């Protein structure tokens with residue numbers, strides 16, 4: 001619930017509702033309101049996730065925080081003197097560099113000392129747009145200060161204004177679990193898709209609505225993001241995990257190993273699931289329990305897999321998704337190339353989620369859902385045959401070695417987890433990533449369960 005915390009913090013410091021909203025819209029544009037946000041291009045360059053970067057700075061292991069030119073935190077502080085001041089501030093407060101309230105205090109300190117004209121105008125502001133423009137031009141000063149950017153940031157701010165001013169003035173009855181599709185119409189700029197009335201799946205047998213969400217979502221549902229729980233949680237336990245605001249995480253749905261389906265965030269709302277706001281505003285997120293541990297690539301039970309296929313089919317039908325399209329290339333997924341409408345958590349964060357098992361099943365899930373939707377896909381996606389050797393790591397303990405490239409050939413034993421050389425790849429029955437020929441001559445293994453190293 002960073003939004004509410006930030007709103008209250010800024011209001012308590014004397015900013016007007018419009019001033020608070022205008023500032024928050026800019027912070028959202030900069031960091032998604034994530035105080036640990038490391039500028040994306042630096043996540044790749046430094047090979048750190050938000051979390052790792054924060055820990056390395058806190059632990060004193062990473063020495064270049066001040067001078068690395070990487071944007072960081074709520075306001076994406078970048079310039080060395082501002083990062084030095086932020087670091088000093090955090091050290092004086094004995095807080096993590098990624099601590100939310102420390103950063104808000106620092107933000108107010110900066111505004112008051114160095115941007116006093118802006119600070120005073122945010123206290124008396126009555127227009128969200130004017131306040132947002134002032135923050136953009138005087139404080140954030142991004143490279144792109146076009147009208148489109150101004151409009152978009154003001155629209156983000158307006159959403160917070162609509163949400164929180166309403167709550168300050170009228171004490172709303174709690175949004176109960178039974179509230180159906182009463183999503184407020186979000187204020188949008190012309191480029192954003194208007195949110196349609198969204199329903200929820202009737203396959204749900206258990207509901208525990210999480211406070212960790214953004215209501216309503218700002219984009220129509222056109223994407224499915226399947227996650228692994230990294231544990232064998234029941235749908236009730238998963239609901240309890242997402243219940244406290246301190247958890248800062250949720251999903252739209254959850255599926256237990258027994259095949260039962262729970263709901264934690266209604267489809268009309270954005271869950272906080274995939275470490276990426278843009279994705280989660282357009283995706284329905286589904287957490288699936290694992291009946292095997294990390295050494296199985298987070299295996300999923302047959303019942304959970306069947307329920308997952310049913311649930312995804314239902315989501316597609318109700319939201320007008322005619323066909324699921326998977327790609328094994330991250331670039332296709334995150335850019336929705338060629339109609340690709342399935343994404344995975346590892347695209348957006350340094351995580352193994354959804355686990356190698358579910359990851360390898362995505363083409364199969366798409367094919368099964370498409371059968372039910374009456375859309376056509378190739379059952380066994382063609383894998384470009386290759387020769388030339390490469391190394392793979394086998395993670396699971398029960399991977400069969402086959403006599404040929406397919407589950408329709410004889411089993412020749414089980415391969416131990418470890419690193420192996422593959423000398424040839426062919427497509428074949430029962431594997432979406434294709435079959436790899438072992439250099440030893442022992443036979444072929446499904447590359448769904450092996451990771452290229």
Ligand SMILES: [Zn+2]
Pocket residue numbers: 227228273274345353354
């Ligand atoms: Zn995940």
